[in-house]
Amino acid sequence: MPNLEINFCGVTSPNPFWLASAPPTNSGYQIMKAFDAGWGGAVWKTMGIPTVNVSSRYGGVNYKGSRMVGLNNIELISDRKLADNLREIEQVKKYYPKHTIIGSIMVQSREEWHSIVRDVQNAGADILELNFGCPHGMCERGMGSAVGQDPEILELLTSWVKEVSKVPVIVKLTPNISDITESARAAKRGGADAISLINTVQSIVGVDIDRFIPYPIVDGKSSNGGYCGPAVKPIALNMVKNCALDPDVQIPISGIGGIETWRDTVEFILLGSTSVQVATSAMHYGFGIVREMKAGLEDYMISHNFNSISEFVGKALPNVSNWEGLNLKYQVRATIDPEKCIGCQLCYAACEDGAHQAIKLSDDKNDRTPQIIDDNCVGCNLCSLVCPVESCIVMKRVDEGNAFENWKERMDKDNVPTTFNDDRAGGEGHHVPTVHEAWEKRKN
Numbered sequence: 001m002p003n004l005e006i007n008f009c010g011v012t013s014p015n016p017f018w019l020a021s022a023p024p025t026n027s028g029y030q031i032m033k034a035f036d037a038g039w040g041g042a043v044w045k046t047m048g049i050p051t052v053n054v055s056s057r058y059g060g061v062n063y064k065g066s067r068m069v070g071l072n073n074i075e076l077i078s079d080r081k082l083a084d085n086l087r088e089i090e091q092v093k094k095y096y097p098k099h100t101i102i103g104s105i106m107v108q109s110r111e112e113w114h115s116i117v118r119d120v121q122n123a124g125a126d127i128l129e130l131n132f133g134c135p136h137g138m139c140e141r142g143m144g145s146a147v148g149q150d151p152e153i154l155e156l157l158t159s160w161v162k163e164v165s166k167v168p169v170i171v172k173l174t175p176n177i178s179d180i181t182e183s184a185r186a187a188k189r190g191g192a193d194a195i196s197l198i199n200t201v202q203s204i205v206g207v208d209i210d211r212f213i214p215y216p217i218v219d220g221k222s223s224n225g226g227y228c229g230p231a232v233k234p235i236a237l238n239m240v241k242n243c244a245l246d247p248d249v250q251i252p253i254s255g256i257g258g259i260e261t262w263r264d265t266v267e268f269i270l271l272g273s274t275s276v277q278v279a280t281s282a283m284h285y286g287f288g289i290v291r292e293m294k295a296g297l298e299d300y301m302i303s304h305n306f307n308s309i310s311e312f313v314g315k316a317l318p319n320v321s322n323w324e325g326l327n328l329k330y331q332v333r334a335t336i337d338p339e340k341c342i343g344c345q346l347c348y349a350a351c352e353d354g355a356h357q358a359i360k361l362s363d364d365k366n367d368r369t370p371q372i373i374d375d376n377c378v379g380c381n382l383c384s385l386v387c388p389v390e391s392c393i394v395m396k397r398v399d400e401g402n403a404f405e406n407w408k409e410r411m412d413k414d415n416v417p418t419t420f421n422d423d424r425a426g427g428e429g430h431h432v433p434t435v436h437e438a439w440e441k442r443k444n
């Protein structure tokens with residue numbers, strides 16, 4: 001069996017699956033249940049001066065029958081007394097000495113940071129996580145994303161924590177910033193041992209169009225909140241990749257954002273995460289989801305001959321390039337398997353109106369299988385993405401496979417369009433129906 005144990009900044013965790021700081025980690029009771037279900041670690045709901053929360057506090061995005069593909073919250077940090085949280089950390093750590101407890105904290109002054117760092121590590125937290133990400137409520141009070149959006153302050157506050165911390169310190173970053181690597185570098189300069197990302201994305205998930213109030217509604221009013229769940233995963237993956245590739249960051253990463261399955265977990269690990277954190281999917285389905293995540297991860301590791309997680313942390317990073325490094329000579333074309341086609345003609349509509357008019361319909365009205373016009377197909381993938389039948393439209397390589405030229409090389413050779421009507425334009429040679437043809441077709 002592969003070994004799921006990880007070493008995160010010198011702290012051993014039974015597996016990379018950690019609960020993110022959120023309602024599932026509000027209390028010792030919940031965290032013990034989660035450990036029993038199989039989670040390797042838990043980031044305690046952010047502790048600080050206790051807050052007062054509003055009701056209601058969540059808004060969801062449902063999409064075509066799928067509930068909560070995105071979740072928006074206007075909840076603040078823990079509304080429980082610090083003493084209660086500290087006592088429970090100590091008790092849980094005694095019962096579960098091998099599991100990882102990460103104490104998430106957020107306060108304001110240097111004295112408060114020093115005090116809470118001492119308290120949480122004395123209670124037995126293995127790691128601290130500094131919440132510089134909360135994009136609602138706390139930022140209005142100069143905390144959360146207000147810190148995460150200002151690299152200088154982020155660095156300063158991290159250095160305050162490092163003045164007294166004896167356990168590793170993770171800085172949790174906000175995605176509500178144009179370049180997250182600036183924050184990651186500031187965290188490193190401040191002495192952070194690791195970073196975690198992403199916290200929630202500032203958002204409004206919808207509006208009650210009859211009462212004219214955005215969701216969630218609190219006595220007739222609303223406020224922007226933090227967005228998370230499966231919808232944010234692509235944003236999170238990209239930001240994790242950016243931080244992992246930055247030569248000035250190079251500290252362990254705990255990946256967060258829309259993780260629900262073992263496959264999501266593997267993707268985060270391949271782009272540089274050592275551990276992953278989960279909030280929304282544990283809120284949606286309960287702690288039991290970790291059983292399938294662990295089993296799936298083990299199967300994946302067996303199928304790839306990986307004995308430990310560290311063997312594939314960042315393994316996809318060498319295959320990430322800037323656009324200018326991609327091979328312009330590589331060409332794929334769509335092919336339709338008529339045996340699998342159900343004749344829905346979605347591919348036709350997509351290519352005709354949304355791509356390159358490279359799919360035609362048969363003149364025979366009884367034959368609903370579309371055909372690809374090879375010369376017009378630019379290999380954009382759209383038809384294969386809209387086709388509802390798995391592997392019915394497959395993209396096949398059609399270049400000879402031995403030529404390589406990227407944009408950078410073309411720039412170096414001065415072989416790129418430089419005027420508005422340059423003959424070297426990429427679209428030259430692709431079929432584009434003339435306006436006159438379109439007009440005639442319309443008349444028919």
Ligand SMILES: Cc1cc2nc3c(=O)[nH]c(=O)nc-3n(C[C@H](O)[C@H](O)[C@H](O)COP(=O)(O)O)c2cc1C
Pocket residue numbers: 020021022023045046071073075076077078104131133134172198199200227228229230232256257258259277278279280281
């Ligand atoms: C209701 C709710 C409360 C949250 N509270 C906190 C918090 O107190 N501290 C924190 O660092 N992150 C908090 N988060 C953010 C999560 O830890 C996590 O970064 C984010 O939800 C993305 O992960 P997910 O897509 O798995 O939910 C909260 C998220 C939700 C949904």
Ligand code: SF4
Pocket residue numbers: 336340341342343344345346347348368369370386387388389392393
């Ligand atoms: S979308 Fe797929 S199934 Fe539908 S017509 Fe096109 S090839 Fe056939």
Ligand code: SF4
Pocket residue numbers: 333334350351355356357358359372376377378379380381382383384
């Ligand atoms: S790959 Fe793009 S251009 Fe080619 S047939 Fe499909 S949608 Fe049309």
